[in-house]
Amino acid sequence: MTINDVREKLQQQISQLISSLDQVVQMYGMPIIQDKNGNPLWIDVREMTLRYQIPIKKVQKFFEGLKEGKILATKCNKCGTIYFPPQDDCPKCKISGLEWVEMPDEGELVAYTIINVKPPSFSHYQDYIVGIAKMKNGINVTAWVNSKEVKVGMKVKLRITKREPENYLTYELIPA
Amino acid sequence: MRNVAIIGTGHTKFGVRTDVNLQELAWEAIKQALEEANLDQKDIQYFVVGNVGSWSAEELPAVVVGEYSDLTPKGTMRVEAACATGSAALRDAYLAIKSGEADIALAVGVEQMHQSPNPQVVELIGRAGDYFWEFENFGLTFPGYYALHASAYMAKYGAKEEDLGKIAIKSHHYGARNPYAQFQKEITMDEYLKSKPVAYPLKLLDSSPITDGAAAVVLASEEVAKKITDSPVWIVSQGVASGTANLSKRTDFTHIEAAYLAAQQAYSRAGINFDEAWRFFDVAEVHDCFTIAEIMAYEDLGFAKRGEGYLLAREEQTYIGGKIPVNVDGGLKAKGHPIGATGISMAVAITRQLLYRAPKGTQVNVKHGMGISHNVGGTGHYAYVTIFSTRRPSS
Numbered sequence: 001m002t003i004n005d006v007r008e009k010l011q012q013q014i015s016q017l018i019s020s021l022d023q024v025v026q027m028y029g030m031p032i033i034q035d036k037n038g039n040p041l042w043i044d045v046r047e048m049t050l051r052y053q054i055p056i057k058k059v060q061k062f063f064e065g066l067k068e069g070k071i072l073a074t075k076c077n078k079c080g081t082i083y084f085p086p087q088d089d090c091p092k093c094k095i096s097g098l099e100w101v102e103m104p105d106e107g108e109l110v111a112y113t114i115i116n117v118k119p120p121s122f123s124h125y126q127d128y129i130v131g132i133a134k135m136k137n138g139i140n141v142t143a144w145v146n147s148k149e150v151k152v153g154m155k156v157k158l159r160i161t162k163r164e165p166e167n168y169l170t171y172e173l174i175p176a
Numbered sequence: 177m178r179n180v181a182i183i184g185t186g187h188t189k190f191g192v193r194t195d196v197n198l199q200e201l202a203w204e205a206i207k208q209a210l211e212e213a214n215l216d217q218k219d220i221q222y223f224v225v226g227n228v229g230s231w232s233a234e235e236l237p238a239v240v241v242g243e244y245s246d247l248t249p250k251g252t253m254r255v256e257a258a259c260a261t262g263s264a265a266l267r268d269a270y271l272a273i274k275s276g277e278a279d280i281a282l283a284v285g286v287e288q289m290h291q292s293p294n295p296q297v298v299e300l301i302g303r304a305g306d307y308f309w310e311f312e313n314f315g316l317t318f319p320g321y322y323a324l325h326a327s328a329y330m331a332k333y334g335a336k337e338e339d340l341g342k343i344a345i346k347s348h349h350y351g352a353r354n355p356y357a358q359f360q361k362e363i364t365m366d367e368y369l370k371s372k373p374v375a376y377p378l379k380l381l382d383s384s385p386i387t388d389g390a391a392a393v394v395l396a397s398e399e400v401a402k403k404i405t406d407s408p409v410w411i412v413s414q415g416v417a418s419g420t421a422n423l424s425k426r427t428d429f430t431h432i433e434a435a436y437l438a439a440q441q442a443y444s445r446a447g448i449n450f451d452e453a454w455r456f457f458d459v460a461e462v463h464d465c466f467t468i469a470e471i472m473a474y475e476d477l478g479f480a481k482r483g484e485g486y487l488l489a490r491e492e493q494t495y496i497g498g499k500i501p502v503n504v505d506g507g508l509k510a511k512g513h514p515i516g517a518t519g520i521s522m523a524v525a526i527t528r529q530l531l532y533r534a535p536k537g538t539q540v541n542v543k544h545g546m547g548i549s550h551n552v553g554g555t556g557h558y559a560y561v562t563i564f565s566t567r568r569p570s571s
Contacts, residue, residue: 039194044233054308085309085422111429113323114376115315119299122315130314132324132424140424144314152331163313170313 003165006124021045058088061100066160066169071105073139074098084139104136105158106176112150124165133158133173145173179569180273181401181408184213184394185524190512191358192290193388198232199244202286205390205517206245209282213394213404217246220394221278225254226265226285227516230300231292241286258304259465260553261285262391262519263414263560269395270411279400285517286390297386304554306422319383319466321423321555323375326468328429330377335471335486337377341368342489343467344381347503349495351510353537358387358512382467387512391520393527398568409527412546412563415441419556430483432556435463435476439550442561443478446569453478453548454500459529459540461522463552464507473550474502477561501540504529519560522549526564542566 021043025031031043056063062085065072074083076090076098084103089096112131115122122128131145133156141158155176163170186208193201202225210216225238234240238254241247257264262285269283289297301318303311310316329335344363351357363381371381401408415438420426426433440450448456454477462477464470474485479500488494494502505511505525508518526547528534545566552559 035194037192037194041194084424085306111324111328113320113327113378114373115317115320116373116375117298117317117319119302119311119315119317120295121299123295125315128315130316130320130324132429140426142310142314142316142422142424152327 001165059086062086071103071171072100073103075101082139107133107135107156109154109156110134131173143171143173147175177274179398180270180395181410182393182527183396183401183405183408184209185527186392187356187524188390189356190387190389198234198288199240201390202241202284203245205392206284209392209394219280220282221280222251222272223247223282224265224268226261228256228261231297232288257558258553259515260519260551260558260560261516263551266523273395273397279397281395284392285520287514287516288388289386290388319375319378322466322468323378325429326377332430333483339486339490340382340467341365343470344368347507347509350504350538351506354506354535357506357510359510378466384465384508384513387514389514389517391517391524393523407531409530410565410569412565412569413442413445415561417559431472431476434556434559435552438559438561439477442563446563450478457546457548458542458544459547460502461525462502462550464509496540504538519551530566
């Protein structure tokens with residue numbers, strides 16, 4: 001399935017919903033339906049689609065790193081704190097412009113779950129495993145675990161992958 | 177600082193409440209609380225509305241609730257602390273009185289999650305962690321966050337699926353006796369074990385439901401409370417703490433640090449020894465949005481040692497008559513979890529327990545006159561621990 005197939009399928013579902021709402025208005029004169037308890041509900045006719053724009057300038061280097069095949073964290077030279085997910089401000093030392101360091105690729109799984117009931121925006125994926133791994137530098141990473149077998153304590157590797165069908169770079173954990 | 181008492185409580189039926197809109201639902205609880213306190217809206221000097229929203233249509237819920245309930249033009253605000261929103265609303269009203277800013281204040285928590293279809297609610301609530309690094313990229317759901325804790329806890333301490341099941345069975349046992357509860361039906365271990373997986377290792381019967389509901393309390397200063405009622409329930413102390421949004425920033429996934437810190441604060445102000453905390457209370461309401469959360473709560477509140485919370489469940493020590501009765505109103509699991517209302521619902525439940533007004537089959541034996549609520553927002557993003565007593569606090 002390509003991302004366009006996913007989008008088309010979603011648009012079809014939305015169109016179906018809207019046309020059935022139009023039918024309700026035609027039949028009843030107003031967008032009112034009965035729910036399974038027999039209670040009348042007014043179905044909102046003002047649809048809102050949200051897509052946020054999240055500024056990433058301060059951590060742009062992380063995304064450049066992914067393109068170059070590196071998973072980067074930031075490090076405060078003053079107190080030594082490593083930040084992952086990366087951030088460019090060390091609130092402890094109140095300084096910015098932290099150093100960029102590469103994350104180690106070896107770690108151990110400390111917690112995981114298999115998501116069976118998925119949010120609609122993830123419904124085009126098979127059930128996926130999300131894990132938290134403690135990496136060699138002591139920093140935790142949350143990511144999908146690409147593995148058939150999974151258990152707490154298993155050794156994992158952190159690597160860059162392409163998220164299909166959206167086709168963008170991200171990172172995942174795989175068995176070591 | 178002044179003593180603060182609860183002098184009126186209100187609670188709606190929890191569940192699918194498509195028979196009323198958000199403000200009508202809030203009014204049901206407000207009306208009951210005003211009647212119990214024998215007060216009118218003109219007596220309320222300040223009111224706080226706990227509502228998380230985003231699934232319901234009104235963008236400024238405090239204002240519409242105030243308008244519908246005839247509380248306008250009294251000062252108000254909407255507070256949000258995820259699943260601990262109700263406790264945050266209680267806190268704001270409590271502090272307003274404690275500080276002397278108001279003599280009588282009302283806190284109402286209301287949530288109507290069914291204004292959105294269930295899949296949309298799953299989507300919205302999944303975004304309740306660190307949006308970009310947890311949801312956008314990795315699609316964590318809310319059960320998923322607690323499931324991470326469950327897998328870590330079970331691996332470290334050897335708790336079994338059946339131990340989680342014990343929590344669900346207890347909640348449904350008491351929910352079946354609570355006329356306000358969403359699920360008034362007992363469940364068996366077999367039904368539990370066969371229930372649908374949601375986020376491994378958690379199943380549908382480990383999870384609190386999507387709920388509509390409201391709860392309200394009227395609070396008053398000591399001077400005023402004494403004139404109005406001869407059965408005030410005092411707020412002895414409240415502890416509050418926060419945790420990281422991003423779970424990966426935590427070092428431990430087998431307990432909720434913010435809840436532990438909030439308990440320490442509340443206990444220290446009330447002169448309670450953490451290791452023997454359970455001896456002080458007749459009843460506890462703990463945050464069991466998922467069964468694993470209740471087990472961690474036992475430990476974070478000092479009812480059980482670290483790694484032994486599940487044994488308390490296994491040995492059924494949290495039923496009425498056990499070491500400490502917990503969630504004997506059905507808990508979030510069976511009573512329902514209308515996010516903004518939950519914290520106030522806990523305060524209402526404890527107040528009614530201490531005054532021997534709990535529904536038949538759920539009333540505890542009140543020996544100490546003290547109860548405790550533990551309300552966690554998110555997975556320890558926020559935490560509030562509140563201690564209630566029928567005895568007037570000394571300071």
